[in-house]
Structure formats: C-alpha cells, structure tokens
Amino acid sequence: MNESGTGADFRAKSNLTALITTALIYPAVLLFSAIGEKNIFELAAILAVGVVLQISIMIVIHIFLALKTTQEPDDERDHDLARRASHVSGTVMTSSVVIVLLIMLVRAMIATVSSGGETNVDLWPLYGIFGSLILSELVRYTITARGYRVD
Amino acid sequence: MKATKVSNQIRTLRFHADEMTQQDLATRIGVSRQTVVAIEKAKYSPSLELAFKIARVFEVPLETVFSFEEEQFIAK
Numbered sequence: 001m002n003e004s005g006t007g008a009d010f011r012a013k014s015n016l017t018a019l020i021t022t023a024l025i026y027p028a029v030l031l032f033s034a035i036g037e038k039n040i041f042e043l044a045a046i047l048a049v050g051v052v053l054q055i056s057i058m059i060v061i062h063i064f065l066a067l068k069t070t071q072e073p074d075d076e077r078d079h080d081l082a083r084r085a086s087h088v089s090g091t092v093m094t095s096s097v098v099i100v101l102l103i104m105l106v107r108a109m110i111a112t113v114s115s116g117g118e119t120n121v122d123l124w125p126l127y128g129i130f131g132s133l134i135l136s137e138l139v140r141y142t143i144t145a146r147g148y149r150v151d
Numbered sequence: 152m153k154a155t156k157v158s159n160q161i162r163t164l165r166f167h168a169d170e171m172t173q174q175d176l177a178t179r180i181g182v183s184r185q186t187v188v189a190i191e192k193a194k195y196s197p198s199l200e201l202a203f204k205i206a207r208v209f210e211v212p213l214e215t216v217f218s219f220e221e222e223q224f225i226a227k
Contacts, residue, residue: 009185075182077195 010069011078017061021054094136101129159217161191164209180204 029050033043108121165171173191177184180201189195190205197205206213 012185072183075186076198076201077182077186077189080195 010065010071011074013065013069014062017058017065021057025050025054090136094133097129097133101126101133104129157196157217157219158193159190161187161205161216164211164216168209176205176208179208 029046033046038046104126108119108123108126111121112119161176165173165176173187174184177187180187181204182201186195186197190197202213202217206216209216
C-alpha cells in the first residue's frame, strides 16, 4: 500500500515546499542584497519581493495539494516531529546569533581602538541581540523548571 | 529515521482482524495513516495512550501488540 493521499502526506509535502522555496529564495535574496551598494529601501524591496514570491508559490502549491490530498488533524507524531525540529533549529539559531554577536563585538572593539578609544559604533543591535538571548534562556529555564514542578 | 527498540505485531493483528487497512486503524485511533505506517515499521514509538488505543482496537493486551527485547532492557 503506498502512502500517498493522506493528511500526513499533505503536511509532508507542505513542509517540503517550504524547505525548497526557503532554500532557493532567501539565499538568493541574501546574495542579491550583499552584491553592490544598496540603500535601505532597496534592501527592504528585495526582501519584500522574496517574501511575496515565497508566499505566492506556497499558496499555489497548497491549493494544489489541498485538491489532491485529504487533510486530517495533527496527531502526536506531527507534534513530536515539530518539537524535535524546533529544538534543533533553536539551537542553530542561538549558535548563529552568538557568533554574529561575537563578530559585532570584535568589530566594535577594533573600531574603538582604531579611533583612539572613542566608541562611535552604534551598540543598540548588540544590546538587542544580547537581550534576546537572555530572554530566550530565561524562557527555556522557566519552562524546564515548571515542567519539573508540575509534570 | 532509525528504527526504535520496540517491535510490534500490528501488521499481523490487522491481518487477523478481517484484513483491517492501515487507514481503518488510523481512523479508529485518531491518527494519520502515515503515523500507523511509521509505528508498524517501528520507526516511531507511540505514546502510552496511543499504544493502549491500538491494543483496545484489537482487543488484546498491550504486550501482545508491543514488545521490547530483553537484552536491551537489562542494564549493563
């Protein structure tokens, strides 16, 4: 018995569509943004085009999938897969943010030293990212602590 | 996805239950057919609640549906 035509198949194909469109569109958006001198409005426009393009493709494919497959409510395996994916992507996200934070910090230090000790670098992104990391860690430890007390 | 350590007799039990389809079983326990496929192939270990639901469908004890290898159970 093949596995096509099920509700889970819809979710699997929907996820695959998101993976492929994200893998194709956003690296191109990033590359196009990084090439040449662009002002903030051009960068915003490039990002907007990427987002609209992905949403449009997703809508068309989802309509096609909805017609071709039957949809069922999520079950425990879907939740388990989503939880595992979120855990791994969260770790990747946190690691990436820490690396970017460190690079920004080193660049700010170099800029300060080369300007004779005067800090001319706008540090609010550093504070913002650092604050986000603190918040996410607080949430993680709070949920874990609550889990040990309640569950 | 690698196979779990819990094996099962769902395929055999379905066959003996008037050749119940995977979709029938999935509908009765409230999951998708792909989840039944994954459980049958031992690629997904169901929750205890779902395991009991499956056993209840076939009207057999849980141990008849699922088993765990003894040597894997003994702590080294």
